[in-house]
Amino acid sequence: MHTTLIEATELQRLMASGPTPLVLDASFELGNPQAGKAQYAQEHIPGSLHADLDQDLSDHDQSPSAGRHPLPSREAFAARLVAWGLNPQQQVVVLDRQGANYCGRLWWMLKWCGHEAVAVLNGGLPAWKAAGGPVTADPTPTPSPGRFVLGNSLVRALGTTELQQALGSPGQTVIDARATPRFRGEVEPLDPVAGHIPGALNRPFADNIGPDGRFKPAEQLKQEFLQLLGGRDPAGVVHQCGSGVSALPNLLAMEVAGLGRSALYPGSWSAWCNTPGTPRARG
Structure with missing residues (x-):
């Protein structure tokens, strides 16, 4: 598997x-x-x-x-x-x-x-x-329905309230996957408010990919994330980005690196900045 x-x-x-x-x-x-x-x-x-x-x-x-x-x-x-x-x-x-x-x-x-x-x-x-794999422009026929049955979630997802309640606690570290200018609040092309969740660390999702377009080796990813975390527990990481999409390369990279399957804030900055009362930071 x-x-x-x-x-x-x-x-x-x-x-x-x-x-x-x-x-x-x-x-x-x-x-x-x-x-x-x-x-x-x-x-x-x-x-x-x-x-x-x-x-x-x-x-x-x-x-x-x-x-x-x-x-x-x-x-x-x-x-x-x-x-x-x-x-x-x-x-x-x-x-x-x-x-x-x-x-x-x-x-x-x-x-x-x-x-x-x-x-x-x-x-x-x-x-x-x-690698010599074939490609085609031919449409794929509609498959017969599968027998998949919904099971228990194998991942952890946090809502805005849950994330905010734990904000600043030593057991939680937010990693933001957006490009650094957006993280700092210097530009914001998509959401109504610029900035980031207070205390979040920044690791643009593209940093996980090497010059060959593939994920960097596991040991290199591990060292980069541990350096970013600076002694914080990898088990307490919550990943986010702009809208809960580009955060996933970071989450996947941490798992590839042997640092466990960390949590995701699916709403991310687009949900956070549209929720009244949430704190915001710049710089």
Whole structure:
């Protein structure tokens, strides 16, 4: 079972030997919400399906205090997994073309619904192609409904109230995955308020990716996170970003590094700054 990362060559062997994994392509572009579908239509791994951040991985029928990409209910997402043909214990492989920014969300959501056998394709579609993996523009036939059954969550998610109540306590450390200028409050292109959660540490999600487009080695990731934490307990980390999406590469990287499966604040800054009474910091 692959539960964090899977290499392109490993996926090739898995697809050749069976049982067949479910491959989900979560490519997306925040600035152009239709781009991910277009990228998938142009070329994708044969047999893979597209998972759209807006349509499949979010529920926008919520108040601004839920953030820009609120999670759907677990029941609604489980129904989507059944429609994608997922069966119990089936290996799932998720990928994108954006440095695991979007497929990381999908990876986490499957575990949120109780499915542990899910891994991110290290390096995404570029790594797949570099390893000689085939691509196609042919549409994938609609799968037969799967037998997946919603299970207990395998991850921890915090709401705004829970995070605020523990803010400043020695047992909790917030890590913000946004680009440093946004974290400092120097610019804010998406949310109504600039800044960050007081006391948060900053690690832009792209810092987890090496020059080859793949996650850095586990030992390097471990040293970088321990240096960032400065003696704080990794078990107390809560990850966040702008809207609960780009925080996931940090969360995944910590698990790859052997530092455990830390918590996520799905609403992130977009929920925090839209909730009256929450403290904000700059600099």
